[in-house]
Amino acid sequence: MADKTAAPPRRDRRYARHQATKREILDTAWKMVRDDGVNALSLRALARAVDMEPQSLYTYFASKHSVYDHLFADGNRQLLARFDLLAVSDDPRRALQAVARLFVTFAAEDQARYELLFLRTIPDFEPSPESYAIAVEVFARGRSILTGVGLNNPDDFDLWTALVSGLSSQQLANDPGGDRYIRLIDNAVAMFSEHVFGR
């Protein structure tokens, strides 16, 4: 899962160049999985798309699973960055609204990313410990917001994640690109809030 190349000192220009190329490959890979689905990715096609010979990819990634692993880490970092930008309201219901909107919007933006981060559809792929750690951090961030508004009951948290992930997956499955379920977020948060906080 790790790369072949150990990390040279930061200031090294070759290192910067290496990182830039790696970034370009990953961005192209994102584009491809978005277009054709996560499971349709092939290294040959990826190499062709970045104008390289397939074998040259191995300078940057030790295997196909390593590419997936970097995408997985990428996606989780993107979600984490959204959380960083989130201003959490003191009002519990508003806070929950913000989190739900954040998550469902993020999910609805990119089906492939959702599949990669939250479903396990790639045979034999599982994220490396380093990448998985980012996912754990995302999870912790979400939970801490919930506890911050007074929700400490684990069952409430599980019900919350079920509700939010349900809206996300239905939006992707039944109305991709639309807002049929996104529109229901406030309604769903109202339902949940009344249930756990009372009116």
Added chain:
Amino acid sequence: MADKTAAPPRRDRRYARHQATKREILDTAWKMVRDDGVNALSLRALARAVDMEPQSLYTYFASKHSVYDHLFADGNRQLLARFDLLAVSDDPRRALQAVARLFVTFAAEDQARYELLFLRTIPDFEPSPESYAIAVEVFARGRSILTGVGLNNPDDFDLWTALVSGLSSQQLANDPGGDRYIRLIDNAVAMFSEHVFGR
């Protein structure tokens, strides 16, 4: 997507034999996708598992996608059969509980089946019109139960499916084989009922 073989008259013994073999292949395919994931299925491995040469499968299925299509139809028929056995209570909340239990239990039983029926993770695969019709029937059945208990608002129905599918996917993703989210069904139904019916 259709088979190569047209359907001979029913009484034909060859036809019965043909159907039996087809059934055996599909059952084996179910086993394989359950073990290794939907996207790991290969016709070679499938043929080996039923003790055939890979080429002989083409007597029964015109393509790999045709196998997927039959699995898709299978799964939807299984779900439909569950609905047939369901006794729908006059009490709205009990009726909703029964439907939710039915669906989440069905989903939790088999990750591969859930993926095949409700997620679109196989590149280039989409069900044939005939198979899709069964899925539509399942959907209609679920909806008719909801309208039967007085839920006519489309938004309520969408919120309902989001809730139930969320419990299902979280159960599969975070606690496969367990009951962490299944336990929450009655709680979730209570929340939903209070929201749409009032107390």
Added chain:
DNA sequence: GTCTATATTTGGATAGAC
């Protein structure tokens, strides 16, 4: 209906020259 033989494509991955 099943087999042998085979076409054809594609896939991931390695060795070694430059």
Added chain:
DNA sequence: GTCTATCCAAATATAGAC
């Protein structure tokens, strides 16, 4: 770091004998 050359395995699918 990128290339040529190549390997090897696996995939889907077809043709034709029996």
